[in-house]
Amino acid sequence: MLEPALYLIPVTLGDTPIDQVLPAYNRQVVLGIRYFIVENVRSARRFLKNVEPSIDIDSLHFSELNQHTDRRLIDAYLDPLRQGEAVGIISEAGCPAVADPGADVVALAQCASLRVVPLVGPSSIILSVMASGFNGQSFAFHGYLPIDEGQRIQRLKQLEARVYSEDQTQLFIETPYRNLKMMQTLLQVLRPSTHLSLAADITCPDESIHTRTVSEWKRLLSAARSDEDRQRLVPRCPAIFLIYK
């Protein structure tokens, strides 16, 4: 019998086998839960089928939580937990409540003194800090940067200044099809000696994590002769950008 709690259930990043990135224990926990809060019911069902092909999906309850969900409904999603049933939040990719709406439910659970149990899974943030060689004793993740070009450049200069003044690694993300544009902006704005790491497709078959100075990236990109070559350097897939001195 699973202890009643709000379990935070990570999923794979992309089409990676479950055993590669999730502990066996997560499977046990998942199979003990009947109430799920999910960003997308269809992909959550697919994940559960993947965890256990014989799972009886129809006996499970799904509550959808995304940007369209009325915030006033969310509190009721925790009613089963108040009545002694385990509830799980399943992420769309990676760890729930890090870069998705799950955090709102967790905040409500904490506010109501309900037990919250996070499970281990792939976090592209931590994996990229590990593999970059950058400072892991001090780092900041900023999500997406401003879209407006002027604001973005200003923000990048501020983050780079913090690399030097606080000895802090800076991380941010971009929509995959804009990765190359982001890289070009970075190479324009940052100092030539600043280190830039691009961690793409983490835990997936095409994983690539490369740390170079800004001037080395410039050299590599200007030597690329075709779009294909440029895409090999800056893939059009989920990626994290990291900067450090």
Place this chain on the structure above:
Amino acid sequence: MLEPALYLIPVTLGDTPIDQVLPAYNRQVVLGIRYFIVENVRSARRFLKNVEPSIDIDSLHFSELNQHTDRRLIDAYLDPLRQGEAVGIISEAGCPAVADPGADVVALAQCASLRVVPLVGPSSIILSVMASGFNGQSFAFHGYLPIDEGQRIQRLKQLEARVYSEDQTQLFIETPYRNLKMMQTLLQVLRPSTHLSLAADITCPDESIHTRTVSEWKRLLSAARSDEDRQRLVPRCPAIFLIYK
């Protein structure tokens, strides 16, 4: 046959069963490696025996990397990889190269364009962000804060200001026996309405992750009548402190 690379191998946080926090795939990788870079040979051997009791420890090579290691020796630790052999870095706790000397080796590997592959494991940083209910789209980990009381208070005020000005979750750690002292400083320095999460013994049997406002923590702590009661609220064990609005 394992692809030659520098594998970053997380371990459990405390005496947790391996299956609870490490994917089965990590075991496969570990068993394919003969060259290890470790912070402490004895605990690395214990971890490997735990992963596979029948492992032939004497056939493995260990290079020690800690604050006493001469930085000039480290580059040679990567020689087996240059010769086509997989090399592993084993952490003392949690994920290597996040809050330990492993990052120096990773930086050397990246600089030499050697492949670096991070494996999934328990990160108290990510797990505590998930379970706090705080903003996971923007957060900063700061390691230990200054020891000097005046500097520490100044730093805390700076971090709290950033919570409000940048909508950013702030994380830091303390030596376990000083957790209560840290909590008392926090309750003195921070605004009553600021939220403070204490995530202790993450993934271990006594795991506790509680988010309260500063004024609620004050009330709880002043109601505690004995040292035992206070320790129940602020355990003397590995913990992360998080603040957010």
